[in-house]
Amino acid sequence: MFSIGEFASIGRVSIRMLRHYDEIGLLAPARVDPFTGYRFYDGSQFEVLARILALKDLGLTLDEVTRIVAGLVSDDALHALLADRRRALAVQLDLDRARLDRLDAKIRQIEGVPLMSTLSTELKPLPAVVVAQASAPIPGFGPENVSPVIGPLFDTLYANLVAARITPGNHALAMYEADAENDTGARAYAAFPVAEATASASGYTVTEIAGVELAATTVHRGSMSTIGESWEALSDWVVENGYHLSGPCRELYLVSQPEPQENWVTELQQPVVRA
Structure with missing residues (x-):
């Protein structure tokens, strides 16, 4: 038997962590002295501890680790869990x-090195378009907040439209705005063009996105993880060429799924007015 201090030292964890594992039912000591309350562990528990630490290192939550170690997660479920984490x-x-x-x-x-931009910017009007759209809250703006939400939102919207026997347009559209009900958050909108006669249904709303008299546009090619750089370059162009931002931005996906992201083509659309 090993005291909790010995077990912690050999297992390279803190005593506090072992006590917490005991409290949540993840790793209980082999024996607890009924008089002193001291915890003791046996040698076979080092293997369990090593598995716990390995699963934690993969980024799984303690709740997920507890269920796995307790044998409550099937091999298929574990595979799916690890694939999601990956x-x-x-x-x-x-x-x-x-x-x-x-x-x-x-x-x-x-340091004084001039920035070289390969983006080509175009000024043009944006026509009104009838879309079926769905929305979801996001923690804020920027790819790190948007990317985990907008992809699944598009997948769900597309599935709902197909289930309703509606053929969506080829080019998906995304928009983002500050959330009036959440001072620190924002809201993402995923949309597909649809026929004007399409009716709203559970999972999506059919609406018309108003046209814009003038927008600065550019094309971003590749992963969504780098789209922030293209937006920054477009914003710089707007200011440098004597325009003001005049409305929420849009992203028009000219090439997207099922293509890999490195092949994606996205038109960035920023409504503007002359300064």
Whole structure:
């Protein structure tokens, strides 16, 4: 038998962590002295502890780890859980890589290195369009807040339209606005063009997105993780060329799923007026 201090030292965890694992039913000691309350562990529990730490290292929550260790998660469910975790981690890696690129660009700008943009900007009106749309709250603006929400939102909307035997238009549209009911959050809208006679139903609302007299537009190619850089470049162009922002931005997906993101083509649309 090992005292809790010995077990913690050998297992390379804190005593406080072991006590917490005991409290939540994740790893109970092999024996508790009825008089002193001291916890004791046996050698076989090092294997259980190692598995717990390995699962935690993968980013799983303690609740998920507890269910896995208790044998309450099937092999198929575990596979799905790990696959979901991998997808989330891949998205975060893309976002962090894009943030690192933006930091490097800012540092170069401070150092006096001119920024080279390959984006081509066009001014044009945006026609009104009838769409079926769904919305969901997001923690805020920026790819790190938008990406985990907007993709599943489009998937659900598309499935609902197909189930209703509605053929959506080819080019999906996304919009974002501050959430009036949540001071710190925002709201994402996923939309597909539909015929004017289409009726709203459970899971989506049919509405007309008003046209815009003038918008600055550019094309972003590739992953959504780097779209923030393209938006920043477009905003800089608007200011440098004597315009003001005049309405919420839009993203028109010219090429998207089922293509891999590196092949995506997205038109960024920013309503503007002359300064």
